[in-house]
Amino acid sequence: MSIQLTPEALERVKSFLGEQPEKVGLRFAVRKTGCSGWAYEIDLSNAIGADDEVFEQGGIKVIVPRASLALLDGTEIDFVREGLGSRFAFRNPNVKGECGCGESFTTQ
Known part of the structure; x- marks a missing residue:
């Protein structure tokens, strides 16, 4: 199991x-x-459960609930700047499809 952050x-x-x-x-x-089933949640954490x-x-420390591990294993988290905006981006090998609006994804 792994989750990686880009520099x-x-x-x-x-x-x-x-x-x-x-x-x-x-x-x-x-x-x-x-519309596709799953969405990422990313935030700073107050505690480790x-x-x-x-x-x-x-x-x-990257803290992942065990219930989410199967869907997130192998994900690389990046931080990208696009024009005047910036955001976290995810390269998740478990994703098989994404909705048109980019807010959710599906797995096998």
């Missing part, structure tokens, strides 16, 4: 955590939603 994502998360030192890491999960798996990279 750009790692620096962005470090910046966010530097502004909120009470947070323990980056929480990465999925939830059922949208008993049902969480923790991946560390460059001093950053």
Whole structure:
């Protein structure tokens, strides 16, 4: 099992955590939603729960609920800048299709 951050994502998360030192890491999960079935959730976390798996990279903890692991295993999290905007982007080998609006995805 693995979740990886690109150097750009790692620096962005470090910046966010530097502004909120009470947070323990980056929480990465999925939830059922949208027209395709699953959507990513990404946020700073206040705690690590008993049902969480923790991946560390460059001093950053990526916290993933065990219920989300099968859908997220192997995902690379990137931070991209496009024009005036920026966002986290996900390269997930488990994704087999995405909805037209880009908000949700399907797996096998």
